[in-house]
Amino acid sequence: MSNRSAIDELVSLMAKLPGLGPRSARRAVLHLIAKRGVLLTPLAEAMAEVARTARPCLNCGNVGTADICEICEDETRATGVLCVVEDVADLWAMERARVFRGRYHVLGGTLSALDGVGPEDLRIPQLASRLDAEGITEVILALNATVDGQTTAHYIADQLDTRVTLSSLAQGVPIGGELDYLDDGTISAALNARKPL
Incomplete structure (x- = not known):
């Protein structure tokens, strides 16, 4: 996957979030890239951690x-x-x-x-x-x-x-x-x- 298509894929995925359309997603991705060390890298790490550990509570469903x-x-x-x-x-x-x-x-x-x-x-x-x-x-x-x-x-x-x-x-x-x-x-x-x- 080329760098450009990876960015396009990120924009496409972000556009699926509630409240974000394609234009808002592009702005968000550009901002994340501009603040790579402060936002993008920590966000990616936090998302990977949540993807690995998040689960519903067996008792209440939280x-x-x-x-x-x-x-x-x-x-x-x-x-x-x-x-x-x-x-x-x-x-x-x-x-x-x-x-x-x-x-x-x-x-x-x-x-x-x-x-x-x-x-x-x-x-x-x-x-x-x-x-x-x-x-x-x-x-x-x-x-x-x-x-x-x-x-x-x-x-x-x-x-x-x-x-x-x-x-x-x-x-x-x-x-x-x-x-x-x-x-x-x-x-x-x-x-x-x-x-x-």
């Missing part, structure tokens, strides 16, 4: 570098409350807001008839098994305020029935909004104003 993530290992976190999120980006958004000190459960998506995603494709059975194993008394359904998110919340509520207290995020999350795009104040207000389902 991404980390060990079989059990730092959040699940943290003994100072509340153990009776479990916050259920759609994906790791939503978990990280909740952590960024620094308002929830319990544990998490990542579903790995939401129910979607259009996309062919059913209950068997999500981590719902693992959620149910965690309730008794970890002594969970409350489950917060912090799912996106979309049709699929609400459908998933109702399905989970039916599955868990009266085993635990169920609540969901309240004010602050707009209809059609996604947690990863909300500011910390909005996430904080929504979590603090959660309501029973």
Whole structure:
């Protein structure tokens, strides 16, 4: 592979990242090349390390570098409350807001008839098994305020029935909004104003 085609391949790969198109990817690659020693080489090394070590937490589904993530290992976190999120980006958004000190459960998506995603494709059975194993008394359904998110919340509520207290995020999350795009104040207000389902 020639130097030019290697650069073109890097631009092509960068353009596949969320928020980057071909023009933005070219600018980013040129900036990385210009700052090779400060940015490009350390970035390449960090990416290689993450590619080698990143894995989902066997307990909650978060991404980390060990079989059990730092959040699940943290003994100072509340153990009776479990916050259920759609994906790791939503978990990280909740952590960024620094308002929830319990544990998490990542579903790995939401129910979607259009996309062919059913209950068997999500981590719902693992959620149910965690309730008794970890002594969970409350489950917060912090799912996106979309049709699929609400459908998933109702399905989970039916599955868990009266085993635990169920609540969901309240004010602050707009209809059609996604947690990863909300500011910390909005996430904080929504979590603090959660309501029973």
